Amino acid sequence: MSAVDGKPGLRERKKQRTHAAISDAAITLFLEHGFNQVSVAQVAEAAEVSKRTLFAYFPTKEDLVVHRLADHETETARVVRDRPSDTVPLTAVREHFLKGLIERDPITGLNDHPQVRRLHRMILDAPSLVARMERFKTGAERALAQALRETADTPELTARLAAVQIVAVQWALAQDNAERLAYGEPADERYAGAVADAEHAFALLENGLRHVFM
Template sequence: MALRERKKLRTREAISTAAIELFVEHGFDQVSITQVAEAADVSRRTLFAYFPTKEDLVVHRFADHEDEPARVVRARPADQSPLVALHTHFIERLRAHDPFTGLTDLPQVLDLYRLLRGTPALMARMLQFNETSERELASALHETAGTPELTARLAAAQIASVHWTLAMSNFDRCASGTSAPKALPTAVKAANQGFALLSSGLAPLWPTTEGSP
């Protein structure tokens, strides 16, 4: 990566970090863009060049995961169904305590989660994030599994909803004080239940001889 790009990434991270620290301490609605710019030592113009909206200062932290389900579907072995691939991946990430699954007790991640949960504007922005993830997943199902477009959209909506519910439940559990290792068995059981419910309706779309993880 070129020096210019590395500097831009560092600036972007510095702005976001300053913003989140202020939001966690004082509340999202109580902190102005001017205060964020001052804390990050940049101008308002520079801040908006990196983050078009105030909500983007927070939600961009999830950007790497936006197309994760779609990437899992596209990268799966040829003989593996999309649903089994997604189930296997989710269980693997649970065991790694990946914030993608909500099963994490890292203080900075839990602070970010509490900020999201307590801020309607951020939760609304997360719904847009989920819609994009859902569209990407639908495209992957259509293009790699021969699933008709409408069917792929309906399947993606169900999968995305189950993932969101599982992740939020895990975050709630960890935010209440349960450590990630202690919460793992319950989280795995819930994930298996969620994907079993999905399988009862979606498995006929993608016949496979491979079982669940």
Template sequence: MQDSWYGDRMAGLRERKKARTHAAISDAAIALFLDRGYDQVSVAEVAEAAEVSKRTVFAYFPAKEDLVVHRFADHEAEQARVVRGRPPGTGPLTALRDHFLAGLRDRDPVTGLNDVPQILALTRMVRETPALRTRAVRFQEGAGKALAQALRETAGVPELTARLAATQVVAVHWLLSMDNHRALADGQSADDRFSAALADADHAFAVLAEGLAGYL
């Protein structure tokens, strides 16, 4: 029993150490990228700033782009989780709309409606750096696949219809987010942009609902 307790405790310590190392590398990388530009910073410089070896950096982040885009990784399956966890009697599109509107109210960075300077700078860097934009597209593709699967499994939507619907939902989400980000980058505050962002989201999901009527 004591050996089991000791083993669990050591495993917990190792996991916490890994989490701290992961965070230290990520924070060092983001700080350098925002200060000097993504393309002007090498992985070796990130390792030096985080006080780890270059090999350790790659053990946690297989590619340089991962040092940035991992911040968005949790959102890849978010829309699928919303569909799977929707209340009984709520349609998938209604659940997705309500979730996005709630994100706007909460100033969730994934909606583009967050004017914290570091988040604005990070989003701008992703948008303006080709390698990061390419990786962001891959996340959108992953989000679309996860959402299509959720639609098939929880709403009985045929495969092709699910893929078509998921592609449209993900694209609308990205468009709305980028519109909000551009407005904030041009000087609007999140509070000033909120009403327009809400109206745009309502309109976008209404268009989706009309186009997908009878399918979702």
């Protein structure tokens, strides 16, 4: 059945349920036993699907974890594209990151919900997940560079260099927050320090990119 009135059809809803079932089974097993200790076959069995079906939804074991962050890969690019016409890209990104800290957005690293904290710690402890996150970071850089070229009339090389710096700063800030929280520091106690670090980091960026966006 096809979609009706903008709602997904029966086949699409079934695919969504299967996708969610596999993902939930994987995260539950990984958090309970450890990422490296759980096999793809065990995930498939827990989700009541075949390995072939699992790989149709998630091409690699790492994708079972990283897909939950997929929407964030192009988030900074979307912020730049959607910013008000009188706001420079770096200001829009800074304000968005600070807003994320207030809202305890997991992508800022400042979320101490037990499952989020355990997920961050699991990623930090698994080299293959850390490597997969580096690919995620590269994708974010490419998307942001494209947004800078298209919306800020930034030359290609300049856009790429600016994107690398902006994404690296956000990444470092989020990693610092996530590591602190993964090992027990409450988000509320970390918040003031996270804001101060973000303000400092974006001030350094602004000084370095002043002639690009100002």
